[in-house]
Amino acid sequence: xxxxxxxxxxxxxxxxxxxxxxxTVGITDYAQNSLGDIVFVDAPKVxxxxxxxxxxxxxxxxxxxxxxxxxxTGTVTEINExxxxxxxxxxxxxxxxWIIKVELSDPAELDALLSAADYxxxxxxxxxx
Amino acid sequence: MATPAPIALRKTPLNVMHRRIGAKMVDxxxxxxxxxxxxxxxxxxxxxxxxxxxxxSHMGDIQLRGPGSLDAVQHISMNxxxxxxxxxxxxxxxxxxxxxxxxxxxxxxxxxxxxxxxxNAGTREKDFHWVKTNVQRFNCHANDYSDYYTQLAIQGxxxxxxxxxxxxxxxSSIKGYWFKWGTVCGLANTLIARTGYTGEDxxxxxxxxxxxxxxxxxxxxxxxxxxxxxLPCGLxxxxxxxxxxxxxxxxxEISDKINVFEAHLDRFLKLxxxxxxxxxxxxxxxxxxGPARKLAGLEMVERGIAxxxxxxxxxxGKKIGVVTSGSPxxxxxxxxxxxxxxxxxxxxxxxVAVEIRGNPVKARIVPTPFYRRPKKTx
Numbered sequence: 001x002x003x004x005x006x007x008x009x010x011x012x013x014x015x016x017x018x019x020x021x022x023x024t025v026g027i028t029d030y031a032q033n034s035l036g037d038i039v040f041v042d043a044p045k046v047x048x049x050x051x052x053x054x055x056x057x058x059x060x061x062x063x064x065x066x067x068x069x070x071x072x073t074g075t076v077t078e079i080n081e082x083x084x085x086x087x088x089x090x091x092x093x094x095x096x097x098w099i100i101k102v103e104l105s106d107p108a109e110l111d112a113l114l115s116a117a118d119y120x121x122x123x124x125x126x127x128x129x
Numbered sequence: 130m131a132t133p134a135p136i137a138l139r140k141t142p143l144n145v146m147h148r149r150i151g152a153k154m155v156d157x158x159x160x161x162x163x164x165x166x167x168x169x170x171x172x173x174x175x176x177x178x179x180x181x182x183x184x185x186s187h188m189g190d191i192q193l194r195g196p197g198s199l200d201a202v203q204h205i206s207m208n209x210x211x212x213x214x215x216x217x218x219x220x221x222x223x224x225x226x227x228x229x230x231x232x233x234x235x236x237x238x239x240x241x242x243x244x245x246x247x248x249n250a251g252t253r254e255k256d257f258h259w260v261k262t263n264v265q266r267f268n269c270h271a272n273d274y275s276d277y278y279t280q281l282a283i284q285g286x287x288x289x290x291x292x293x294x295x296x297x298x299x300x301s302s303i304k305g306y307w308f309k310w311g312t313v314c315g316l317a318n319t320l321i322a323r324t325g326y327t328g329e330d331x332x333x334x335x336x337x338x339x340x341x342x343x344x345x346x347x348x349x350x351x352x353x354x355x356x357x358x359x360l361p362c363g364l365x366x367x368x369x370x371x372x373x374x375x376x377x378x379x380x381x382e383i384s385d386k387i388n389v390f391e392a393h394l395d396r397f398l399k400l401x402x403x404x405x406x407x408x409x410x411x412x413x414x415x416x417x418x419g420p421a422r423k424l425a426g427l428e429m430v431e432r433g434i435a436x437x438x439x440x441x442x443x444x445x446g447k448k449i450g451v452v453t454s455g456s457p458x459x460x461x462x463x464x465x466x467x468x469x470x471x472x473x474x475x476x477x478x479x480x481v482a483v484e485i486r487g488n489p490v491k492a493r494i495v496p497t498p499f500y501r502r503p504k505k506t507x
Contacts, residue, residue: 034153036153036164036165036168036169036365037168037169037170037459039434039457040432040434040457058486060434060457061169062169062170062365062369062456062457062459063164063169063365063368063369063456065434065436
C-alpha cells in the first residue's frame, strides 16, 4: 500500500490532507488493516471544536474499538455522512474515505506531523516489534 | 518506552501455514493464533451459510483411563457421565468446591474405562494439574495428550459434504455430540466428532500433530470444501459465532468467581448423580433460592456496540451489572452482548442501558441463544 505524499500523518494512524485552511481527516490503511472489518464510525457533529492530540470520535470493527485523535486543532465543518451507512468504505479505500473536515485554527501545528516516508518508517518499526 | 523481554508464544503445528497464507496473528492466552485470514465477517458468514475450517489445536486433551475412570470423571465433572454410551460425548464443566468454574469441557466416552476430556487452551496447565490432583484416589491414569493431536474444526451446513469427500465413514450415522473412528485423508483411526463451538453443524477431527501431516490434512479439507466456498477461519469469527449462539467463554461468561446457576448452565448440572466437587455448595445455593445475578442476553436498541467489561445500567443510570462479551453479530446484523444482571431484572424485554464511553445507550433483554440454526428439512 502506498501512502499519499501530499498527506500528513499522526503516530495514532490518522491522515490529514490540507487544502487552504481546511484539513480532511481519515485513518490510514495500516489502521484499517489492523482493525479488520469496520462496522461503526462515531464522528462528532459539525461545529464541534477538536484539539490536536485529543480524541474526537471512534472507529469500531467487529472485534475492537479504536479512538480517533485529531491531528490538528480547529472546528469541524463537515462529516462524511456516507460512513454512517457504509463504514466498510474505510476498509476498501482508507485514504479516500475521509471522516471529518476541520477548519484549522493553528496551521503551524502541521509541522509536527509525519510525512508519508516518515510514517512508513514508523509503521515498519511498529510491525517489526 | 522500554521494550519488555519477549515471552515465547506457543505455536500449533499449523503456525507456519497460517503465516504463509497471510493470517493476522494474535496472542491468545499465550498462543500465537490466527485471528482472521480473509476477514472476520466473510469467515463468519462462510460458517453460517457454507463451511469454514478452524485450527483448534491449542485446545487440550486429557485422557482418563483405568477401572476407576468413570468414578473419577463423575467426581471432577458436573454432568452425569454414567449416561454416556461408548462413542458419545457431552458438554460439562469442572468445578471448584464453591461451585464456580475450573473450566468448561467436552467429555467423550472412548470405551468402558476410557474417557477423553477436551479442555480450553488458556487453562491447559491449570486443568491438567486439577485433574491429576483430584483423580489420585481413583484407580485410573490421567494423561495429557494435548500435544499429540492437531485438532481441526470443520463447521457449517456444508461441513458434512466437505468431510464426506475425505472419508468413507458414513457421517450421517454420527449424530450431534457423538463420534466415531475412521480413516480420514488416508489416516487410520482418526477421531471424528460431531462437535463444535459455532452453533452450526460440524465436525472436529483429531489427526497426528506432526507438521507435514497437519498441513496435508488442512489443505485437503480446504480443497474438498472449495465448491462450497470454504474459508479458513480465525479466532475472531470463532468468537462471534459462539457469541451469536450464546456459548460460554472462559474468563468471560464463566470463571472461578461465577457459579453454575449464575452462568445459566444448570441444564448440564446433575446434582442427583451423587456427590462431586462443587455439588454441596450448589445444593446450598439452590436451597437458598438461587443466585442473585444471572447471565442475560442483550440486544442494543440505540446505536452503539457493547464491549467486554462495559457497565450495565438501570433506567436511573445506576450500575447494575457488567458485559462479559459484546460485539456486532455478523449474521444477525445486530449488536449483541451477554451480561450479568440482577436476577429480578434478567427477564426478556426488560429495558436496561450499557455505558459506552460515558453515555448510557439503550438495550433490551432478549432470549438466548441469539441465533439458532435452522432445522434440517429433509
